[in-house]
Amino acid sequence: MLKMKIFEFNDLSVPIIQAPMAGGINTPELVSTVANFGGVGSFGFAYTNPEGIEKSLQAAKKLTAGYINANFFVFKDIELPEKETQKKCLEALTSLPFGEQVEFKIPSAPFFISLDDQLGPVWDYRPAIVTFHLGIPNLSIIEKAKALGIKVGITATNELEALDVVKAGADFIVAQGFEAGGHRGVFDLGTHDDQLKLDDLLVKLTKKISLPIAAAGGLMTGADIRRVINLGAKAAQMGTAFLCSTEAGTSTIHREYLLNNQDRVTKITNAFSGRPARGIDNTFIKIMKNGPTLPFPAQNSFTASLRMTSEVKANGEFVSHWAGENFKKIRNLSCSQILQELKRELENIELKLY
Numbered sequence: 001m002l003k004m005k006i007f008e009f010n011d012l013s014v015p016i017i018q019a020p021m022a023g024g025i026n027t028p029e030l031v032s033t034v035a036n037f038g039g040v041g042s043f044g045f046a047y048t049n050p051e052g053i054e055k056s057l058q059a060a061k062k063l064t065a066g067y068i069n070a071n072f073f074v075f076k077d078i079e080l081p082e083k084e085t086q087k088k089c090l091e092a093l094t095s096l097p098f099g100e101q102v103e104f105k106i107p108s109a110p111f112f113i114s115l116d117d118q119l120g121p122v123w124d125y126r127p128a129i130v131t132f133h134l135g136i137p138n139l140s141i142i143e144k145a146k147a148l149g150i151k152v153g154i155t156a157t158n159e160l161e162a163l164d165v166v167k168a169g170a171d172f173i174v175a176q177g178f179e180a181g182g183h184r185g186v187f188d189l190g191t192h193d194d195q196l197k198l199d200d201l202l203v204k205l206t207k208k209i210s211l212p213i214a215a216a217g218g219l220m221t222g223a224d225i226r227r228v229i230n231l232g233a234k235a236a237q238m239g240t241a242f243l244c245s246t247e248a249g250t251s252t253i254h255r256e257y258l259l260n261n262q263d264r265v266t267k268i269t270n271a272f273s274g275r276p277a278r279g280i281d282n283t284f285i286k287i288m289k290n291g292p293t294l295p296f297p298a299q300n301s302f303t304a305s306l307r308m309t310s311e312v313k314a315n316g317e318f319v320s321h322w323a324g325e326n327f328k329k330i331r332n333l334s335c336s337q338i339l340q341e342l343k344r345e346l347e348n349i350e351l352k353l354y
Contacts, residue, residue: 005067005128006149006151007040007067007128007151009172009212009234009235012039012067013037013039014037014038014339014342015039015225015229015233015234015235016034016040016225016235016236016237016238017039017040017042017069017235017236017237017238018034018039018040018041018042018237018238018239018242019042019044019216019237019238019242020043020044020069020070020071020131020239021042021182021239021322022044022045022046022047022048022182023044024249025044025249025250026041026042026043026044026056026248026249027247027248028063029063029247029335030242030245030247030248030249030335031043031056031060031068032060032063032064032066033247033335033336033339034242034335034339035064035067036063036064036066037066037336037339038066039066039339040066040067040068040128040129040235041060041066041067041068041069042070042071042129043057043068043069043070043071043127044071045070045072046071046072046073046133047073047112047297047300048113048118049113049117049118050117050118050120050121053070053118053120053122054120054121054124054125057070057122057125057127058125061125067128067129068127068128068129069127069128069129069153070122070127070129070130070131071130071131071132071133072119072130072132072137073112073132073133073134073183073297074115074132074134074135074136075111075112075115075296075297076135078111078295078296078297078298079295080294080298081294081295085292086106089106089292089293089294089302090104090106092288092291092292092293093302093303093306096287096306096318098306098309098310098315098318099315100309100313100315102306102309103305104302104305104306105305106294106302107298107301111297111298111301115137115141116141122145123144126148126149126150127150128150128151129150129151129152130145130150130151130152130153131152131153131154131155131174132152132154132155133154133155133183133185134155134183134185134186134187134275135187135188136154136165136168136170136187139168139169142170143169146169146171151172152169152170152172153170153171153172153173153174153214154170154173154174155173155174155175155185155216156174156175156176156185156205157175157178157184157185157186157193157194157201158196158201159205159208161185161186161187162175162205162209164187165211166209166210166211170211171211171212172211172212172213172214172234173213173214174213174216174237175198175202175205175213175214175215175216175217175233176198176201176216176217177196177197177198177199177200177215177216177217177218178195178196178197178217179217179278179324179325179326180198180216180218180278180324181239181240181278181279181323181324181325181327182239182279182322183273183275183276183277183322184276184277184278186276189275189276189296193276197217198215198216198217198218198219198228199227199228199231202215202228202231202232205232206231206232212234213232213234214233214234214236214237215228215231215233215236215237216236216237216238216239217324217325218324218325218326219236219237219238219241219326220238220240220241220324220326220329220330221342221345222341222342222343222344222345222347223345223349224236224326225342225345226346226349239324240258240323240324240326240327240330241330241331241342242335242338243255243258243327244258244330244331244332244333245331245334245335245338246333246334246335247334247335248335251311251319252311252314253311253314253315253316253319253321254316254319254321255332256314256316257280257282258280258321258330259330259332261280261316262327262328264280264281264282265280265281265325266279266280266323266324266327267279267280267281267285269285269288269289270293270296270299271284271285271288271289271293271299271303272284272299272300272303272307272320273296273297273300273303273320274293274294274297274298275296275297275299277320277322278323278324278325279321279322279323280321280327282316282317282318282321284306284317284318284319306318306319307319307320
């Protein structure tokens with residue numbers, strides 16, 4: 001039996017959860033630095049195979065005894081559209097003014113890794129927390145996590161989703177405001193997205209929900225942390241704030257756009273992955289607006305060669321730069337320095353209050 005410390009929000013030295021971000025951004029060094037500082041360090045394992053998950057958890061466990069969160073997407077089974085639509089999707093990518101040779105191939109099933117397979121290393125290495133995005137996993141998964149002493153958090157973007165999270169037996173809710181970078185956590189894309197700003201979402205949830213809430217969406221400073229805690233959140237989940245940290249696995253071109261393209265705004269697009277996600281506006285997002293796409297996550301696989309070639313060629317106009325609305329407040333510092341700055345800002349606000 002592995003020894004583990006049961007997660008409690010009140011035990012955090014700083015009320016910060018470093019957000020899970022898929023694609024190699026959450027390195028063991030980043031995760032462990034936040035955990036060692038007294039916050040929660042998170043891995044985004046949405047597309048990671050079991051071997052990669054085991055390697056990451058093993059590495060982080062050697063670097064910290066603090067709180068680690070393993071995050072997963074709850075994928076829905078999909079079918080590819082008819083051949084005519086597939087052809088239109090292919091034409092949309094091959095007609096892009098990219099200027100480099102890229103081979104595009106319509107992906108085939110399986111379109112994602114089995115969640116049960118991904119969770120194998122979680123049951124073995126037992127991070128303090130496991131969280132889920134885009135929906136609620138099978139209730140047996142929640143029950144198994146809780147039986148092992150692993151706390152469960154699930155993203156909600158509106159009141160109805162939050163109520164479903166409560167019914168599922170989760171330990172806490174991650175309230176994701178519309179300002180958040182990356183993929184929207186909406187459960188069902190066939191329904192209306194309320195597109196609630198974080199503060200409005202917190203006000204709604206704290207009136208109806210008794211579960212602890214972690215607030216996510218555009219949070220970059222100590223003042224932001226204090227604001228959401230005043231609104232009833234137990235902690236602030238911050239992702240974009242750490243994207244330019246030394247320890248993050250953020251690509252060179254992504255860092256370039258975060259730091260040196262601050263005249264741009266963020267936009268919600270489904271063109272990269274087939275699902276709405278917020279990133280820095282670029283040529284691809286503009287051209288593909290309302291264009292044909294495969295369902296998520298097939299579209300993510302379909303555009304992978306374009307995104308990889310874009311990074312290799314240092315062409316940031318055809319790769320996703322996921323970021324929250326307030327990315328212009330980003331700090332180009334080490335993770336420890338960012339955390340120290342956030343703590344100082346938070347303490348200065350508290351001093352002024354008293």
